[in-house]
Amino acid sequence: xxxxxxLLAKExxxxxxxxxxxxxLTTVAILTSIVFFEHLRLYNHQLFLxxxxxxxxxxxxxxxxxxxxxxxxxxxxxxxxxxxxxxPIPLVTMRVFARERDTGTEEMLLTSAIxxxxxxVAKYAITFSFVALMMVVSFIYPASAVVRGGLGLQHLFxxxxxxxLMGWGIASIGLACxxxxxxxxxxxxxxxxVAYLLYDFGWSYSFVSPDTAIWLDKASLHYHxxxxxxxxxxxxxxxxxxxLAWMTAAVVRTSLALRRISP
Amino acid sequence: MxxxxxxxxxxxxxxxxxxxxxxxxxxxxxxGAFAALTNLDLSIEPGEVFGxxxxxxxxxxxxxxxxxxxxxxxxxxxxxNGLSPGRHPQAVQAQLGYVPETPRLxxxxxxxxxxxxxxxxxGLSRSSAEEAVESALVRFRLExxxxxxxxxxxxxxxxxxxxxxxxxxxxxxxxxxEPTSGLDPEQRREVRxxxxxxxxxxxxxxxxxxxxEARELSARCAVLHQGVRVALGPTSEVLGxxxxxxxxxxxxxxxxxxxxxxxx
Numbered sequence: 001x002x003x004x005x006x007l008l009a010k011e012x013x014x015x016x017x018x019x020x021x022x023x024x025l026t027t028v029a030i031l032t033s034i035v036f037f038e039h040l041r042l043y044n045h046q047l048f049l050x051x052x053x054x055x056x057x058x059x060x061x062x063x064x065x066x067x068x069x070x071x072x073x074x075x076x077x078x079x080x081x082x083x084x085x086x087x088p089i090p091l092v093t094m095r096v097f098a099r100e101r102d103t104g105t106e107e108m109l110l111t112s113a114i115x116x117x118x119x120x121v122a123k124y125a126i127t128f129s130f131v132a133l134m135m136v137v138s139f140i141y142p143a144s145a146v147v148r149g150g151l152g153l154q155h156l157f158x159x160x161x162x163x164x165l166m167g168w169g170i171a172s173i174g175l176a177c178x179x180x181x182x183x184x185x186x187x188x189x190x191x192x193x194v195a196y197l198l199y200d201f202g203w204s205y206s207f208v209s210p211d212t213a214i215w216l217d218k219a220s221l222h223y224h225x226x227x228x229x230x231x232x233x234x235x236x237x238x239x240x241x242x243x244l245a246w247m248t249a250a251v252v253r254t255s256l257a258l259r260r261i262s263p
Numbered sequence: 264m265x266x267x268x269x270x271x272x273x274x275x276x277x278x279x280x281x282x283x284x285x286x287x288x289x290x291x292x293x294x295g296a297f298a299a300l301t302n303l304d305l306s307i308e309p310g311e312v313f314g315x316x317x318x319x320x321x322x323x324x325x326x327x328x329x330x331x332x333x334x335x336x337x338x339x340x341x342x343x344n345g346l347s348p349g350r351h352p353q354a355v356q357a358q359l360g361y362v363p364e365t366p367r368l369x370x371x372x373x374x375x376x377x378x379x380x381x382x383x384x385x386g387l388s389r390s391s392a393e394e395a396v397e398s399a400l401v402r403f404r405l406e407x408x409x410x411x412x413x414x415x416x417x418x419x420x421x422x423x424x425x426x427x428x429x430x431x432x433x434x435x436x437x438x439x440x441e442p443t444s445g446l447d448p449e450q451r452r453e454v455r456x457x458x459x460x461x462x463x464x465x466x467x468x469x470x471x472x473x474x475x476e477a478r479e480l481s482a483r484c485a486v487l488h489q490g491v492r493v494a495l496g497p498t499s500e501v502l503g504x505x506x507x508x509x510x511x512x513x514x515x516x517x518x519x520x521x522x523x524x525x526x527x
Contacts, residue, residue: 006383010369013380017371017412104367108428111331112384113356260335260349 003114007122015126020095024088029137035080036073036141043072078159078229081138082166082222086199089167090191092130093174094184096123097252101182116256120249127175131167139163155231162228165241169221170195176248179255195221284309284436284466285330289339292325292490299325300490302339309435312458312467314481314498316474318511321487323470324364327438330468331361343436357385360434364441364470366425370414374405374424377413378431385432399427402457418445426454437461440470455479472511474502486510 015021050063066072100106109119139160174191181187197203200223201216208216217223224237290303300322307313315323328334329341332352341348348355369377378399382392400406403423408416413424422445429437442458443451458467458480471477477484477498484501486494494501494510501510 002386002388003384006380009383010372010380013376014369014371103370104363104365105369107333107363108361108367109384111333111356111359111361112381113353113386114384115353260333 003112004118004122007114007119008126011122011126012129015092015130018095020091021130024091025134025137028084028088028134031084032077032081032138033141035084036077039073039077043067043069046072074159075229077141078163081163082225082229083199084138085163085167085170086192086195088134089131089170090174090177090188090195093127093171093178093191094188095178096127096175097179098182098184098187102184110256110259117253120252120256124172124175124245124249127171128168131171132164135160135164135167152231158228158231158233161233162225162237165228165238166221166225169241169244172245172248173198176251179252284311285341285343285468287326287329287339287341290326290329290336290341291338292322292329292334293337298490300329300487303487303490303492305485305492305495307466307468309466310463311483312462312469312481314477314484315468315470315487316472316477316484316511317487318472320489321511322490323487324440325490326487327361327440327468327470330355330438331359332356358434359436359438360429360432362426362429362437362439362442364444366421368413368421368424368428371412373410373412374416375400375409377424378427381428381431387432395431395433399431402430403427404453419447419450422446423450426457434465436466436468438468438470441472442469443473443476474508478502488512 046067047063050067097106100109110116143156143160170191173195174187177190177194178184178187181190198219199221201213201220204216205213224240227234227237285305285307287303287305290300290305291298292300303322303326305326315326317323325334329336330343330348332348332355335349343355344358346355369380372380375396378396379392382395387395400409403426405420405423405427408420413421416424422442426439426442429439437458439458443454446454455476458469461467462480462482467480469477469481481498483496484494484498485492486501488511
């Protein structure tokens with residue numbers, strides 16, 4: 001347990017010693033605020049148009065139901081945040097294993113009498129914690145809109161959980177890509193490509209049968225994320241993201257074991 | 264960590280009774296068509312400083328990686344205190360300290376923090392870790408740079424940090440690969456004195472291509488050339504010929520070609 005605690009402390013020290021962590025947190029905060037305020041501006045603009053038009057303004061009840069904070073600001077912002085995560089998360093995950101392999105510190109870890117599984121678990125734990133922190137930073141503005149827009153706390157929690165799980169899903173893909181190469185650039189590029197393809201399989205529907213398309217849809221990140229943003233939490237969606245993390249961790253663990261055969 | 268099988272434990276005890284710390288029999292390691300080590304037989308006793316010599320690419324590092332469990336042999340066996348590093352890597356690694364030729368360090372961490380991390384990784388308790396770190400800082404003259412990030416240190420200091428992490432948990436077996444590489448003459452002398460002081464207390468596997476270092480420190484040595492052992496025996500005899508460097512070129516001397524490598 002001491003060794004595992006030491007690993008956690010090291011992973012966190014190495015992560016926060018790098019400017020990448022701060023750069024990613026700052027970029028996410030800025031991008032989230034830009035996306036949020038842009039949607040808020042559009043919402044205000046629509047309100048202004050209705051209020052000042054000859055339809056009768058606010059009092060006339062002519063403003064359609066769908067123009068509200070939840071549907072005009074919150075949902076689109078959440079949708080875009082899901083996509084937005086595809087860029088910063090690979091920047092965090094790319095170095096986790098690839099850099100260790102490139103600098104040779106991986107050999108030091110693998111000869112220090114600690115089980116490779118502990119190394120994998122520690123790296124996943126710290127990366128997932130960082131992604132959760134990233135979500136907290138990016139969730140501040142949408143949450144304020146929800147409070148104003150009258151969305152319940154339960155719904156808010158569901159959406160936050162969805163964002164965190166989505167972030168962990170992308171991070172899992174990133175960690176697996178990082179373990180399979182010693183180049184951080186290749187790790188980041190592969191993560192973006194794989195996560196983008198897995199995000200939504202709509203691109204493949206013209207090549208496959210309708211039945212396959214339904215299955216592919218169910219395998220996509222977006223399918224499971226979308227239900228969270230509607231406030232629906234199901235075991236199926238949680239299990240999907242848990243399986244994704246487990247499968248990628250198994251890939252990472254296997255790749256570490258295979259290095260003893262072919263380094 | 265899987266517990267060693269009962270038969271392996273018996274073998275471990277038997278090995279200790281025979282005084283064998285590292286034993287390789289018919290050890291081969293291939294990378295595709297390339298044979299990095301071929302049919303290596305070697306036996307290193309507890310408390311012995313053993314020199315493993317050879318030019319770059321001779322197979323020294325491959326042997327180290329097989330001994331630490333980082334690589335699996337293609338054929339043959341290697342045992343550390345009777346345990347197979349391939350089957351019980353953690354049990355073997357708990358007994359050894361490894362100082363690689365190129366320091367493998369986290370450049371973002373401060374020296375003290377890095378050594379604390381290694382102590383934690385080795386399972387030392389908080390008080391033992393503090394004691395070990397303090398002692399290592401003094402022993403390797405790192406007090407002045409203890410608070411500095413490793414990335415800001417000179418090559419010599421990095422080498423000292425690497426040595427300190429290898430010694431930190433006081434291992435029974437030390438594997439040092441070119442330990443004085445990058446050090447100035449004074450530091451080289453200090454490291455050699457340190458290793459010489461451990462002779463008899465710890466088993467030291469010294470990989471080097473510095474003949475003077477091998478002569479000064481090791482009682483016995485083996486010379487590898489392209490993965491094949493070309494000499495084995497007391498260092499004074501193996502390196503005592505007129506042209507010991509010819510061994511590095513794969514031309515065995517009479518001793519080198521005939522030596523059976525009897526322990527001291």
